Amino acid sequence: MTVMNINALSVIRGDLLFDELNLTISKGDRIGLVAANGRGKTTLLECMAGQSEPTNGSIVRARGLRAGYVTQYVPERAYAKTLYEWVLGALPAEQAEYESWRVDVVLGDLSVPLELQHRLLNELSGGWQRIALLAAAWIQEPDILLLDEPTNHLDLHRMGLLQNWLSALPREVPIVVTSHDRAFLDATTNKTLFLRAKKSRVFSLPFSAARAALDEADAADQRRFANDLNKAQQLRKQAAKLKNIGINSGSDLLVNKTKQLNDRAAQIEASAKAAHYERSAGDIRLVNSGTHARALITLDDARVETPDGRLLYKTGRKWILPGDRIVLLGANGTGKTRLIKMVQSALSGNSGVVKCAPSVVPAYSDQHLSQLSDSDTPMVAVTGQFDIGDQRARGVLAGAGVNIQMQGTKIGALSGGQKARLAMLILRLKNPNFYLLDEPTNHLDIEGQEALEGELITHGASCLLVSHDRSFLRNVGNRFWLVTDKGLEETGSPEPFLASEMGS
Template structure:
């Protein structure tokens, strides 16, 4: 396991972590959360050995392989298949050895290379690569293209796919969903659930964390606090902890006031001077318990629309095509007052193009968009941050709008979006992406639209701002049109979905879970069809390989007999693990009931917590024993292979 003990990290002179502790066990999946700038990415870089540790210890098994998404790549001319499959470094080395042996016409080296590929199950790598690519939204025609043929966002997907191909013991993922559509995010959740290694993932997507992780590491006040369970369990446990902290704080305030009153009354009296002095010391020694702060520093709301024409707009026979690709063909839709529409479809299907046609940034080839009189659109595009003026301050951005507020009104308004008086006057050039996104939202909110169109608004937002945005949108009575890969936000806001696919835009009859289920089924069917098409070719390759090695059926039977008992033990442990994990799941479900935390149920809560701890300990013990049995089986197989 990775053992972080008393770790201290800095970013320049700014302390990020101070005596922080965390343990990451084999196979454990942990979400790393905390406010922007808390040190999450710096911790990743420390694990990778890219930054110097100021104090403490970061212990890691020497044999562990850490997988991560590369920031830059020099392989721009490689094909997609090569680039992603070579994320498996052992496979890449074996292929390199094979190519070298073939170039040198070295028969012995060729046989050795094929042997190495066999041990690595190398003939399955290309198919695994293609399944990864299908899941992340690539088509078969993309596989032979070079990396530099793709835009920046799609190159980020390729880097993620390459990271997932690594034979890693620990996978580090920093906001992996930011450049994915909701369909690819759904697929990634399933992939990570089946991944055998450990995962440490930074994410502000609560639904993603709820589905993937079994623990939350929260960076707060330069410490790392670990919570068992998914993000929902973390919120429940942390709220309980904060409530207890508030109660302790209130009690301590009473004690301190009592001490101060005693000191004030009696410190001047000789007969009480000694007792008063002891209370002064007690007051000095008393550890201050911080009061619970408001859980979210951001709060804003959209004004009630002054008018809501119905229908707000109509799309009639709308068609659009880029020079090399048709996008939308004869779409007919109506957006009515109060509609809350989620726009879904894989990346490249035309969602953003449709929004640009609606707001007039693009002109249709045929058809038209008819807006009702009085429609006022608030539009947040994927590239909204680029429309801000870097040299301007937040205050200047607001004062430059039509119907600009007074200076003080603008400052008060920006304060609701987390901008202090000092920040209101600063140039936004050094602002983070999250701060710029908050400013862009503030500008939209101020203009009081009756139709809000949001295209991936959460890409740069932290959890607190996402929550504030969700609450504001839920309270908004105007019409909404939303594109987002954040399932939690989309499911919370939209009550109907427009599906963009194969040039069509049509109403999807079902909820978001039904839509995603259908898309996952489609991805699996595509991957399975490709697998069947390549089956014959793989069989031929396998046969050629086998002809270069001496098969011995009797030895195979001996091996089966040799590992039979171990395999039986492994299966038994797996059943016990399933049973224990099922029990743990039921406990977590029970602990979701808020009434369990009432004073009357303290004993039952204690029993649940004890059972949870016992269950977790049992699971860890079973996992360790299962791993030992699997290692024994593999060792026997390796010994057999070396004897062939």
């Protein structure tokens, strides 16, 4: 049964976001909505939820359809409420008075610990805040769920809880979800919409299979376009020959034939559909300046401690060699970020049980992008650190997806995706040979993640990184260190740890 029909939908918000979009949503659909940052995913969800109007086209909803829309950001008014109060407040007043038990059921299904339920939302992590938004939407018994980046801020354990919860929902409730987590999309969707300014495509496949089908379709379009242009070129060549013969012989018939051939060529050129070209949000190009050191970093049984001095674990003797792309694995709170910060401190000149080769040129990015100052502009951030001149600075910023209008804007006003790309650009400009990355894919869209993966691998970059993104760490890592109660252990594969954290 169809619950929503989207017909020839177009949205312009300064630029064209998408055009002539057609989509049918039926019961049982689990749709992954995929596009680069800033290309209209949130706008489309707002249109589906009735919170935004399209420029053209229509959305026909089943009679009485209730949409549960989980936004990407927590409303400001929510922070003064406890998690329990926020979910209860989603019910109509008369229901909230007599059916508060429904909150207990929903929070139980989402595995929210009792001790967190009565804490203020502004005291909870971003992951639990997102769970609160999800619970508030679901308690209203919607006929369709619209989820905007529900995986943001979730660790692997909560990602597993969310996946299992979605899988257990009644099959008749369709879901439309945006996410940059490719493994999550593969696990939770059966249909994928690639949203594009022109010629969006829908495949009845989860993300990875749909991405392969999309590449094939784009390649076929490219071949058709090339063939059409070749046909038009051949017709014009024939027309040119006939024109010369007609002029020399004075034949009106040949002159008319020449016009017909040119007209036919023009028709082919006008109707030829160019293959889709993704208007890139900016390439991420990392480099590796090289080093002759045998070991870049040496950990000599380093103590990893909490800020108040409590021992978390010892590293044992470990080395990071040129070409190593080491992924740190471990549950939240076990001290992965603490080790990253210890190495970063040693790279900054504070020696100790972490030794760094003199030839190491480091580049560091943490999960909060604290290396960026919100009060700076992107131009100041680049020209203040690197002697490259204003013109080149504008060029490299544009190449990183920071357009001319954004370059003079305060960094604090940029989106998370724009900040992430700016941070990666600054790393690249340092021309490092060792990257220290704590959750580098936070806020990066799938296009940006794949670009970063490709650059780290292609250039043989050495790095120590932490990531909750399963696809990213599987693709990038060639060594894995696991934090256990026994210390820091080398493991041949991340899969046992991932399976344990995801509850599978």
